[in-house]
Amino acid sequence: MRNVVLGGLLLTGVAASVPAQAQDTVRIGLVQPLTGSVAYNGKSVVEGARLAVEEMNAAGGVLGKKIELIVEDGQCTPANSVNAVEKLVQKDKVVTLVGAFCSSATAAIMPVAQKYKLPLITGVSSKASLTEQGNPYFFRAAETDALMAEAFAKILANDLKLTKVAYIGVNDDWGRGGVEEFSRDLTALGVKTVLTEYFDHGATDFFTLLTKLRAAKPDGVFVAAETQDGSILVKQIREMGLDTKVFGVGSWATADFINLTGEAAEGIHAAVPYASSMDTPRNQAFVQKYQAKYGIKPGKYGAAGYNALNIAGQAIARAGGTDAEAIRASLAKTSYEAPNGVYKFTDKGQAYGFEAVLVRIEKGEPKVIASTPVDAPH
Amino acid sequence: MDLFPQFLANGLVMGVFYALSALGLTLIFGLMRVVNFAHGEFYMLGGVSGWFVTNYLGLDFFSGLIVVAAFMAAVGWLVDRFLIERVRGQGEEPGILLTIGLSIFLVNGTLLLVGPAPMKVAGAVAEGPLFFGPIAVTKLRLLAVGVGIALIVGAHLLIRRTRLGAAMRATFQDPMAASLAGIRTGHVYAATFALGCTLAALSGMLLASIYSAQASVGGLISLKSFVVVILGGMGSFAGAIAGGLLLGVAEAMWGGYVSMGMVDVIGFVLVILILLFRPQGLFSIRTERA
Numbered sequence: 001m002r003n004v005v006l007g008g009l010l011l012t013g014v015a016a017s018v019p020a021q022a023q024d025t026v027r028i029g030l031v032q033p034l035t036g037s038v039a040y041n042g043k044s045v046v047e048g049a050r051l052a053v054e055e056m057n058a059a060g061g062v063l064g065k066k067i068e069l070i071v072e073d074g075q076c077t078p079a080n081s082v083n084a085v086e087k088l089v090q091k092d093k094v095v096t097l098v099g100a101f102c103s104s105a106t107a108a109i110m111p112v113a114q115k116y117k118l119p120l121i122t123g124v125s126s127k128a129s130l131t132e133q134g135n136p137y138f139f140r141a142a143e144t145d146a147l148m149a150e151a152f153a154k155i156l157a158n159d160l161k162l163t164k165v166a167y168i169g170v171n172d173d174w175g176r177g178g179v180e181e182f183s184r185d186l187t188a189l190g191v192k193t194v195l196t197e198y199f200d201h202g203a204t205d206f207f208t209l210l211t212k213l214r215a216a217k218p219d220g221v222f223v224a225a226e227t228q229d230g231s232i233l234v235k236q237i238r239e240m241g242l243d244t245k246v247f248g249v250g251s252w253a254t255a256d257f258i259n260l261t262g263e264a265a266e267g268i269h270a271a272v273p274y275a276s277s278m279d280t281p282r283n284q285a286f287v288q289k290y291q292a293k294y295g296i297k298p299g300k301y302g303a304a305g306y307n308a309l310n311i312a313g314q315a316i317a318r319a320g321g322t323d324a325e326a327i328r329a330s331l332a333k334t335s336y337e338a339p340n341g342v343y344k345f346t347d348k349g350q351a352y353g354f355e356a357v358l359v360r361i362e363k364g365e366p367k368v369i370a371s372t373p374v375d376a377p378h
Numbered sequence: 379m380d381l382f383p384q385f386l387a388n389g390l391v392m393g394v395f396y397a398l399s400a401l402g403l404t405l406i407f408g409l410m411r412v413v414n415f416a417h418g419e420f421y422m423l424g425g426v427s428g429w430f431v432t433n434y435l436g437l438d439f440f441s442g443l444i445v446v447a448a449f450m451a452a453v454g455w456l457v458d459r460f461l462i463e464r465v466r467g468q469g470e471e472p473g474i475l476l477t478i479g480l481s482i483f484l485v486n487g488t489l490l491l492v493g494p495a496p497m498k499v500a501g502a503v504a505e506g507p508l509f510f511g512p513i514a515v516t517k518l519r520l521l522a523v524g525v526g527i528a529l530i531v532g533a534h535l536l537i538r539r540t541r542l543g544a545a546m547r548a549t550f551q552d553p554m555a556a557s558l559a560g561i562r563t564g565h566v567y568a569a570t571f572a573l574g575c576t577l578a579a580l581s582g583m584l585l586a587s588i589y590s591a592q593a594s595v596g597g598l599i600s601l602k603s604f605v606v607v608i609l610g611g612m613g614s615f616a617g618a619i620a621g622g623l624l625l626g627v628a629e630a631m632w633g634g635y636v637s638m639g640m641v642d643v644i645g646f647v648l649v650i651l652i653l654l655f656r657p658q659g660l661f662s663i664r665t666e667r668a
Contacts, residue, residue, distance in 0.1 A: 040496060204585075204590075205388075
């Protein structure tokens with residue numbers, strides 16, 4: 001089968017630079033944003049992924065070969081992510097794809113993965129509709145906004161005594177998805193929406209948006225933003241002299257977010273699928289290894305990269321070969337013990353079974369205040 | 379309507395920031411005619427080196443600012459003597475290609491050295507809010523506006539009132555005549571480029587203390603700075619201020635009364651309008667080029 005594929009590629013000249021010999025490694029392609037305003041978070045995914053690959057190789061690799069991780073920059077944009085996937089498939093001949101980061105980018109590479117009939121795992125993209133598209137090659141080893149909203153809306157509404165909430169999200173599929181899901185679930189609990197606003201990736205000044213927020217007088221504000229945008233936004237909320245309660249989704253339960261945000265991070269709530277303070281033996285071992293390697297505690301995205309690569313590696317090992325269909329079939333039977341619970345996939349490729357937590361940042365540490373297993377969506 | 383004073387204040391603060399970050403480009407693009415696509419990267423380098431000197435060398439903010447200014451002046455001087463000089467007098471295209479290449483090099487070099495993580499530059503004063511009636515600002519913002527205005531006035535006086543400034547103006551009006559009159563034009567070009575770099579870097583460090591420094595902020599800064607320079611008119615400091623304020627206030631009003639989501643569109647709409655109706659810019663001192 002491979003010879004046919006290789007022959008075809010050589011004929012078209014695409015693979016001219018790659019010698020057509022049997023690979024002595026099992027290649028997995030990873031597409032993450034390495035430049036742009038979420039680059040920092042993309043880098044965390046890559047760090048987690050490298051740690052997973054290192055561990056698996058130390059344990060003998062898969063199929064008797066070492067795993068080779070090939071990382072490409074998708075810049076969080078659909079076009080660049082598609083280019084990255086084309087390169088990984090055509091030139092590097094990866095057997096499984098992991099990525100992309102932003103939901104918009106993942107939505108764009110899903111049909112490409114299907115075209116080449118390669119399994120695609122995302123550990124991050126959380127827009128609910130991705131797993132509703134009937135793409136059999138797509139697996140999401142992450143929470144969806146809908147699952148998070150369902151798990152925590154009630155706790156948030158009661159604990160924070162919310163009556164009027166403003167919603168602010170980054171202007172992409174993920175931000176809009178998060179705002180929609182949380183506002184729907186909170187509205188169902190009788191919480192009023194007073195403001196909904198979106199801002200662009202990389203925005204730095206939020207005073208205009210916050211002026212509107214101040215006028216809307218909410219008693220809580222929901223924010224869907226990543227480390228860089230989110231830290232600046234939360235800081236400016238306090239700089240405006242607003243003392244409204246802040247909660248949201250994104251990589252907030254991380255050392256870097258807290259360091260960048262400083263004092264302003266105190267008391268904010270974040271709904272995350274992973275926090276380094278989760279109290280399980282597997283997680284403590286993971287945190288220790290991650291910290292030894294990178295000098296920093298893992299956050300949501302470090303764990304996401306780690307989990308996605310472990311799921312991919314284990315599926316390839318179970319498949320007993322690099323045939324894409326076999327890997328896809330064995331992915332569907334995943335039961336992976338992660339630092340944050342056990343990951344399984346539904347028929348649509350949506351992960352469930354792992355724990356999600358609500359953390360409050362206290363004295364510079366994410367403190368877990370509620371924990372709940374993520375159920376299969378119904 | 380009660381939101382209006384705060385929107386206006388936000389817009390004016392942003393306007394000064396835009397004018398400040400475009401100041402270096404006013405010199406390099408407006409006066410020297412180098413279409414400098416690496417402008418945003420010089421701004422980024424200012425923020426990143428500001429982070430380095432305050433975080434690792436332990437300097438306070440203002441000493442750090444001086445070190446960064448000296449460092450970036452040297453960088454600017456070297457860039458001009460070793461790179462820009464090679465394409466001088468060959469039209470705009472080689473310069474465009476050169477500065478695009480330079481910007482790619484600087485972004486990726488920075489990514490390699492310090493990584494993509496946002497970096498925090500410790501500010502000169504505390505970050506808490508200040509209230510003037512209904513208007514909230516922070517001390518840090520007021521300080522940045524103050525330093526920004528000082529830099530703008532300083533640069534203006536340098537160009538208008540000093541021998542170096544006179545040499546610059548002479549060189550850019552007619553390089554041949556200037557060198558015949560005994561001006562060492564090579565040095566003048568390098569000094570102007572160094573000054574432009576320094577101004578970009580200072581604004582980068584100043585604003586990084588309010589927001590954060592990051593390797594890939596340069597693109598957006600370059601775009602907005604080009605908008606400001608085109609709005610204000612090439613090479614005019616008054617124009618840069620007017621262009622910056624116009625852009626800042628327009629964005630604040632659009633964001634405030636219409637929608638935040640598309641606020642970056644405003645600058646380009648303004649540029650299209652100005653190119654249609656007043657192509658020389660609001661304050662151009664060289665209308666004949668229009």
